[in-house]
Amino acid sequence: MKKVAIVGAGQSRYGDFPEKGIKELFLESYQDMVKSVDKGMDSRRIGAAYVGNLGSGGFQLGNMSALVSEFVGLPYIHTVRVENACASGGYALISACMDVLSGAHDVVLAGGVEKMTDVSGVKQKYWLGVSGDTEYERLAGTTFAGLYALIAHRHMHEFGTTREHLSAVAVKNHKNGAQNPKAQFQKEITLEKAVKSPYVAYPLNLFDCCSTTDGASSVLVCDAELAKEFTDTPIYIAGFGSSSDYLAIHDRINTVTLEGTKRAAANAYDMAGLSAKDIQLAEVHDCFTIAELLACEDLGFCEKGKAGQFVEDGHTQIDGDRPVNASGGLKSKGHPIGATGTGQAYEMFNQLRGTVDKPARQVRDAEIGLIHNVGGSGGTVSVSILRR
Amino acid sequence: MAHVSVPMYWRTIPQRYRMVGQRCRKCDAVNFPPKGVCKYCNASFEFDEVKLSGKGKVHTFVLIGAGGAPPEFAEQEKAGGMYPVAIVELEEGPKVIGQIADVNPKDVKMDMPVSTELRKVYSEEGVIRYGFKFIPEELSR
Ligand SMILES: CC(C)(COP(=O)(O)OP(=O)(O)OC[C@H]1O[C@@H](n2cnc3c(N)ncnc32)[C@H](O)[C@@H]1OP(=O)(O)O)[C@@H](O)C(=O)NCCC(=O)NCCS
Ligand SMILES: [Zn+2]
Numbered sequence: 206m207k208k209v210a211i212v213g214a215g216q217s218r219y220g221d222f223p224e225k226g227i228k229e230l231f232l233e234s235y236q237d238m239v240k241s242v243d244k245g246m247d248s249r250r251i252g253a254a255y256v257g258n259l260g261s262g263g264f265q266l267g268n269m270s271a272l273v274s275e276f277v278g279l280p281y282i283h284t285v286r287v288e289n290a291c292a293s294g295g296y297a298l299i300s301a302c303m304d305v306l307s308g309a310h311d312v313v314l315a316g317g318v319e320k321m322t323d324v325s326g327v328k329q330k331y332w333l334g335v336s337g338d339t340e341y342e343r344l345a346g347t348t349f350a351g352l353y354a355l356i357a358h359r360h361m362h363e364f365g366t367t368r369e370h371l372s373a374v375a376v377k378n379h380k381n382g383a384q385n386p387k388a389q390f391q392k393e394i395t396l397e398k399a400v401k402s403p404y405v406a407y408p409l410n411l412f413d414c415c416s417t418t419d420g421a422s423s424v425l426v427c428d429a430e431l432a433k434e435f436t437d438t439p440i441y442i443a444g445f446g447s448s449s450d451y452l453a454i455h456d457r458i459n460t461v462t463l464e465g466t467k468r469a470a471a472n473a474y475d476m477a478g479l480s481a482k483d484i485q486l487a488e489v490h491d492c493f494t495i496a497e498l499l500a501c502e503d504l505g506f507c508e509k510g511k512a513g514q515f516v517e518d519g520h521t522q523i524d525g526d527r528p529v530n531a532s533g534g535l536k537s538k539g540h541p542i543g544a545t546g547t548g549q550a551y552e553m554f555n556q557l558r559g560t561v562d563k564p565a566r567q568v569r570d571a572e573i574g575l576i577h578n579v580g581g582s583g584g585t586v587s588v589s590i591l592r593r
Numbered sequence: 594m595a596h597v598s599v600p601m602y603w604r605t606i607p608q609r610y611r612m613v614g615q616r617c618r619k620c621d622a623v624n625f626p627p628k629g630v631c632k633y634c635n636a637s638f639e640f641d642e643v644k645l646s647g648k649g650k651v652h653t654f655v656l657i658g659a660g661g662a663p664p665e666f667a668e669q670e671k672a673g674g675m676y677p678v679a680i681v682e683l684e685e686g687p688k689v690i691g692q693i694a695d696v697n698p699k700d701v702k703m704d705m706p707v708s709t710e711l712r713k714v715y716s717e718e719g720v721i722r723y724g725f726k727f728i729p730e731e732l733s734r
Binding site: 327328331334339340341342343344345346347348350351354355356358359362403404405406407408409411451453454455456460 | 597601605626632652653654655656657658659660661662663664666667669675676678679680687688689690691692703714715722724
């Protein structure tokens with residue numbers, strides 16, 4: 206069977222950029238990607254582009270992938286906007302892999318872009334709370350902070366997870382993000398500050414939440430047979446998987462498990478011939494601190510209910526035995542919805558090649574890494590395993 | 594606002610006003626809110642209508658504060674402070690999300706018994722939307 210390789214990856218800065226729209230942000234990430242292709246590349250070889258985007262703001266809901274593609278010099282290709290809420294980018298990557306594996310195209314762009322800070326805070330929340338089961342969850346008066354708070358509270362009730370466990374995730378991710386020149390929040394926070402920040406949706410407080418972010422990311426994948434034409438150090442996609450779940454939390458079998466994560470991971474592990482213990486580092490979807498705890502459990506890094514302790518004990522620090530979110534994660538790096546998944550791939554590509562921009566963030570000698578992207582509160586999940 | 598049109602709201606009135614669920618003819622489980630195919634057996638779309646008691650207990654809850662409320666509920670938060678939203682496990686089996694009314698948020702507890710009443714939920718397009726809310730059992734008559 207064919208294999209897929211990543212031969213280039215780029216990311217825009219993440220943050221609040223009034224001077225840039227979706228086209229300019231996408232261009233920034235695309236040019237960064239082109240620069241990363243060691244032996245150079247001719248854009249005419251790109252046969253398809255899959256672009257993740259939720260459409261926050263609603264200003265380019267139709268044909269947006271054609272628009273951003275032609276803007277960066279890729280007219281006349283097969284291009285599709287991929288929308289699975291916050292997992293759009295992860296699914297764009299998987300779509301690109303499937304395209305290459307099918308033989309339809311041999312060099313394909315996967316990317317994502319989101320412009321979230323153009324609209325007022327009120328409008329922003331209008332766009333954010335629309336990826337759950339709107340008829341029930343939204344009309345009960347929740348946005349995503351509220352939905353993840355429902356999960357967090359039950360997790361605390363069933364397993365004794367504490368306020369400090371949640372904040373430990375935020376402190377670690379801000380520590381890592383402080384070393385990421387492209388992150389939205391490049392500053393460390395203390396545990397005390399994180400614990401005491403104001404409640405947004407009790408039990409979750411401001412420092413349990415990701416923010417709203419502008420940003421874009423681009424990843425170039427190709428048939429592994431062609432990889433050496435682009436670089437001597439390609440990164441291979443050893444496996445990928447995805448799974449949907451009931452959209453509304455109240456419909457799910459279990460409130461404190463993301464079944465989508467478990468199933469997406471099982472598919473990816475199976476395809477790669479690997480298991481959780483083989484994963485040396487991961488970029489996981491920490492849109493809220495509780496989400497990182499769920500990810501550690503549901504990806505199989507630790508036992509169900511034990512992730513709080515797992516994080517507190519330092520296993521997931523950059524110098525721990527299983528670094529998680531060395532980039533700073535969504536919490537500190539920022540979460541430009543549609544760009545997040547391929548942004549994780551950008552980080553992992555550099556981690557595995559040893560080319561992270563700041564040595565303090567580089568995990569040493571890693572060969573196998575996993576990226577995990579969640580849509581909404583778990584309605585869609587994608588997992589990919591990257592290997593040197 | 595997450596735009597929920599009047600007709601869209603209207604279609605869910607049997608659930609919102611009377612808590613009408615579906616009993617699966619194949620596996621006997623109760624689906625609420627309704628599904629196209631029974632979510633317990635995934636094998637049947639034949640149901641009998643069943644009116645739920647509206648009684649249950651709090652499975653988990655959140656207190657929505659400033660910044661956590663969607664725009665259409667921001668006014669409620671501003672006027673009354675944090676408001677509780679729960680997932681309640683109904684006595685017939687299914688779980689469902691809804692607000693808890695008539696309670697000091699500090700007094701909401703896990704596993705607390707609740708029943709349901711018809712209340713104002715919010716207003717959009719100049720139309721007040723009504724639906725069930727949960728009320729602590731000790732307060733309901
Ligand atoms: C957490 C949240 C509610 C805060 O919104 P808000 O109350 O309107 O806060 P503001 O944007 O006014 O920011 C207030 C301050 O906190 C800072 N801030 C905002 N969010 C922050 C975060 N998540 N972490 C750290 N600091 C944050 C801001 O920079 C600002 O600082 P300043 O006053 O020095 O400029 C909002 O960022 C949010 O909705 N996040 C979730 C996004 C989301 O749901 N994404 C999809 C996930 S599935
Ligand atoms: Zn059934």
